[in-house]
Structure formats: C-alpha cells, structure tokens
Amino acid sequence: MAAQRHRRGLDARGYIEREGSLALVPHAFRPVVVAARERLQDVFGARLDGAYLYGSIPRGTARVGRSDLDLLLSLRDEPTGTDRADARALEAALDEEFTEIDGVGTLLFSRARLLSDLETHDLGWFVACLCTPLLGEDLAERLPRYRPDALLARETNGDLALLLPRWRERIAAAADSDEARRPLVRSMSRHLVRTGFTLVMPRWNGWTSDLGEMAGAFGAYYPERAADMRGAAVRGYEPTGDPAVLHSYAYELGPWLAGEYARVHGIKTPRP
Structure with missing residues (x-):
C-alpha cells in the first residue's frame, strides 16, 4: 500500500499547480495554435470572452499526427446553436489543413457558468489548473486555489x-x-x-x-x-x-x- 506523501503537481503550499503553457507547445504544433487563435477571433468576434488550450499540446507531450487540438471557449453569453455550428466548422477546417493534429475538440461555456459557484470545483478548477490562456482575460485570476481533496x-x-x-x-x-x-x-x-x-x-x-x-x-x-x-x-x-x-x-x-x-x-x- 502506498503510504508516502506525494507532492507531484503541487506547489509548496499544497495547491495544484497550473499545468501547461504556450512556451511548452512543441515547435511542430505552433502554426496550428497561431491559426486557431487568429480564426477564433475572426469567427466569434465580440461573442468570445476568452479561449484556452488544454491537453497534450500545451503540456508539451503531443505526438505529431497522433494528438488532437483541445480548445475551451468562454463566451459572453450561453452557447447557441450558431456558436456550436461555428465551432464545428472551425474544427473541421483546422483538422483538414494541419496534418500535425488528429482532430480538434472544442468545449463551449458561458463566462457566467465558468465562474459560477456550482462549477467552482469542476469547470472552474479545469480552467484554473488544466487550461492555458490563449485569448482574452484569464478567468483563473477570479477563481480560488485548489487542493487535491x-x-x-x-x-x-x-x-x-x-x-x-x-x-x-x-x-x-x-x-x-x-x-x-x-x-x-x-x-x-x-x-x-x-x-x-x-x-x-x-x-x-x-x-x-x-x-x-x-x-x-x-x-x-x-x-x-x-x-x-x-x-x-x-x-x-x-x-x-x-x-x-x-x-x-x-x-x-x-x-x-x-x-x-x-x-x-x-x-x-x-x-x-
């Protein structure tokens, strides 16, 4: 039985450290990240509150031709059918153009939901600890620190x-x-x-x-x-x-x- 205390992924005070950063994005994936950032702005415009990367690409562990591009969008209002259709179209375009990735997945939520009390220890934690800011305000600054409890x-x-x-x-x-x-x-x-x-x-x-x-x-x-x-x-x-x-x-x-x-x-x- 494992009885020792593990500190992996935690800071000196025992909080979960944010994983990933734009600096860790492997060179081969940087063009698709740049394209995603530019096209998200073009497609969503004022509807977009912020955008994040998550998964293996911002962690620096992605494999060329095997890993997908994972995005989370914070919208100013609740996602609509139009928002979801626009996201699916953007996913298909990026996946077709960049052979370095094997698919694109986009999560869409409203800013209000991401910051809600109900989601503090689910979506809020996800944004604060597992997502890398790509566009807009970083909502992690409005969320608490988290322990593995x-x-x-x-x-x-x-x-x-x-x-x-x-x-x-x-x-x-x-x-x-x-x-x-x-x-x-x-x-x-x-x-x-x-x-x-x-x-x-x-x-x-x-x-x-x-x-x-x-x-x-x-x-x-x-x-x-x-x-x-x-x-x-x-x-x-x-x-x-x-x-x-x-x-x-x-x-x-x-x-x-x-x-x-x-x-x-x-x-x-x-x-x-």
Whole structure:
C-alpha cells in the first residue's frame, strides 16, 4: 500500500499547480495554435470572452499526427446553436489543413457558468489548473486555489454512474468496425483512468495528467484492479477497436468504479 506523501503537481503550499503553457507547445504544433487563435477571433468576434488550450499540446507531450487540438471557449453569453455550428466548422477546417493534429475538440461555456459557484470545483478548477490562456482575460485570476481533496474529487468525476447509460447507447449505436469503435475506446479509457486517479487523489496527495502515472497511483490503492486500469491507460494512448473492451468498460469496470466512487466521495452535485 502506498503510504508516502506525494507532492507531484503541487506547489509548496499544497495547491495544484497550473499545468501547461504556450512556451511548452512543441515547435511542430505552433502554426496550428497561431491559426486557431487568429480564426477564433475572426469567427466569434465580440461573442468570445476568452479561449484556452488544454491537453497534450500545451503540456508539451503531443505526438505529431497522433494528438488532437483541445480548445475551451468562454463566451459572453450561453452557447447557441450558431456558436456550436461555428465551432464545428472551425474544427473541421483546422483538422483538414494541419496534418500535425488528429482532430480538434472544442468545449463551449458561458463566462457566467465558468465562474459560477456550482462549477467552482469542476469547470472552474479545469480552467484554473488544466487550461492555458490563449485569448482574452484569464478567468483563473477570479477563481480560488485548489487542493487535491475529496471535494475536488467528488465534483470533478463523481458523475460516472450518470454517464454509463449514455456510454451503452453510444456503443450500441456505433458501426460494427474497429474504425468506429476506436474513438470510443480512446475516450472511455481516458475517462476511466482519470476517474480512477481522482478516486485516490486525496490519499496520493498530488496531481498528474499522465495516464500511466494515474493508473499507477490508482493501482497502489486497488491492486486487484490495477491491471484493468493499466490496460485502460495503454488504450487511452493506443486505442483498439475490440468490442469486448467496450463491454467491459460499460458493464464491468465502469459500474464497479462508479459504485466505489460514490462510497468514498459521494455523488457530484446535480446540475440543472
């Protein structure tokens, strides 16, 4: 059992340090980041309050031709259908033009929601600790500092039980091909590993976004499930299209993890 105190990802006072910066963006990805910044301004104009990068590109760990470009947009008002359509069109254009990336994903939220009390320990934490400012005001300056505690664990990933029925619907609706299943394996693998990590995060007392380290931290406290989580971490980077993997996620590992999470940390505060 891992009993030692870990300080990875924390500052001297025990707060989670912000990961990523524009200075860490690998050279190969800088043109797409510049293009994204310019086009976001052109497409959204006054609707845009701010924009952020997150994921492997601002952490400096992106792989050419394998990693996607992850964006979060803070809008002055609640996102509309037009906003979402504009984001999808921009994603498609960037993905087609830049072979260095394997897809683009954009999250859209209103400034008010990102700064709301309800989202302080979920979306607020995400912006303050996992997002790198690209355009506009950095909302992290209006948010608190965060520790890897049980409250953060509950509010970030305490909703897995609610997601599992949607996962099963997506699996059932997917075409019967490895190509169609691989994106599901990738996203669900990553979600399960991150949920497993935040389950033990308060005891591990640190932060990391590396899937392998997350799985290792989890396995130290749940050795009987360690192999399952290590496998999910591998598939988060190198997904397969095996339908048996998706079945195990949706009907075995996922339900067990959701139940254990609720037992240890409780259920995430309901959203409207």
